[in-house]
Amino acid sequence: MTNLEAPIVRVMVAEDRAFVTRSVSVHLEEGEHKFEVHSVTPIVSDKTLLVETNSELVEVIESSVIRTTDLSASAKVQEKNLLDRRVSALENAIRRTRNEKVELREFAPQLFREIGDDAAWGGREQGEWGPLVEHLKAREQGLDAKLRGLESELKELRDKREPSDQAARSIEAAFHLTIQAQAPLTTELRITYCVPCASWRPAHRVSVDGERLRFTGLCYLWQNTGEDWSQVELNLSTERTAQTTSLPRLSADRLSLRDRDEEVVLSTREEAVERLEQGEVSLISTVPGIEDGGDVFSIAAPGRLDLVSDGQPLKVRLFEFEDVARFRHETKPEVLPQILTCSRQTNQSPYPLLPGPVELQKEGGALGTSWLKFTPSG
Incomplete structure (x- = not known):
């Protein structure tokens, strides 16, 4: 079995997991070849492993995840x-x-x-x-x-x-690939799979300088997958595959008469009901998702990024646009004792603005923070 170096070239981070793509160019002689790809995280989802080639003369016979225990x-x-x-x-x-x-x-x-x-x-x-x-x-x-x-x-x-x-992590993983080539050629192998322990959340920054307003779309990115991402193309998706549901298809419901069954079938089952007293907090919780207006889309981060597997947040700049700031003052004494400075802007970015915190800056100085609701493009 031949060792194969397949670096990570592309990552798409969803709300609660990441889809990783490895790519490598390899020369194949006619016949069957076996390869082993090391430095793979052991928490990879086996059923999501997919190996593809760009040639019809190459067939992927088998691909699997092999986990071993390091006795040392x-x-x-x-x-x-x-x-x-x-x-x-x-x-x-x-x-x-x-x-x-x-x-x-x-x-x-x-x-x-x-x-x-x-x-x-x-x-x-x-x-x-x-x-x-x-x-x-x-x-x-x-x-x-x-x-x-x-x-x-x-x-x-x-x-x-x-x-x-x-x-102390004694479990290691590797990909075992079996490939059949019908003729000598050079082909590209693409290995894609899904890993948990990766997430992102949107954030924003508004900077005002005179009458010019600059809006910057940001995001915070975390990953502790066990694999370091070095110089990868990054895409951020609002898809949350763990909660993917679809409405059932509607079909004709025909009513008909039938004889009543004389046999009565009794069944029992046990149910666990969680009862909370006043002031108690449920132990069952879900991570808040990203409000995308019901339409799943992805945002491509500019350039290539490095992100180590340490669980620490990384701030990434996604896009920005400038506009003329038209300020006005408003007061709502029945709600707040302060006078508010407001400005209405048009979302000139190609993406919707997702709900998230907003850093407010004026002439290079920090003013505070605010919150942005979902805003479609345009």
């Missing part, structure tokens, strides 16, 4: 478990130290009141209270030093545990 990672897993136990022990020690500090601070005012009462009634000599007060001060300073040391050690262990979490 067992030591790393043990190291990670040891770090987890050490972190848990440090967190418990920090919690106990903080509780002891709280008890000490609650005891100190009571002690000082008792000293004052004792001095007023002519009790113990003042010198008898001194060692106890000094002991409390030394104890508090010791707890502060201990707490700083524990927090510093905890930070070091957490920093060490982050790369260990990545290294």
Whole structure:
């Protein structure tokens, strides 16, 4: 089996997943060939794997996802478990130290009141209270030093545990391809598949300079698929395949008479009903989607982008247009005590403006944020 390097060239990110395309040009001799594509995320959806060629003389006989367990990672897993136990022990020690500090601070005012009462009634000599007060001060300073040391050690262990979490992944995946060529030729293989753990959400920026207004369409993009996207063509889609539904076809419903069945069939079933008291929150939640006006469309990001698989948001500029700003002032004292500065603009972009937050800027300075509703093009 021949190793094949098939880099990621194109990605379409939907609301809750991504469709990845790999492409590679390969020379084939006549006959059957077996290839293996490495560096594939193990969370790939097997049933979405599709391999295509640009030649009728090449046939894809078989394509599959093969997952393997890396036995060499067992030591790393043990190291990670040891770090987890050490972190848990440090967190418990920090919690106990903080509780002891709280008890000490609650005891100190009571002690000082008792000293004052004792001095007023002519009790113990003042010198008898001194060692106890000094002991409390030394104890508090010791707890502060201990707490700083524990927090510093905890930070070091957490920093060490982050790369260990990545290294402890012992499952690897690869594509196994079987291809039949009818004649010697060079062809292009396109491998497409779907992966979860990728999402995007729209955002906007409005900049005003004098009487000119510049509107910039942005988006925030996240991905933690296990594959780094390097210099890829990016398309953003409002499609949400997890909630794809279609209305049933209407057909004629013909009514007819039939004899009543004498046999009675009884069936039972169990249902789990979630009951919420006042103030409780349901554990079942859905990620808010993108309002696209009921029409699924895609937006192509300009240029090529790099996005690593770390789950951190990346802001991407999609499009922009300029227009003349026509401002007016409005007031609605029954709703807001402020005077509003308003401007009506025409959406000159080729795409609808999706609902999302808006960054407001004026002459290079930040004014605040607002919210935009769905606005069709034009």
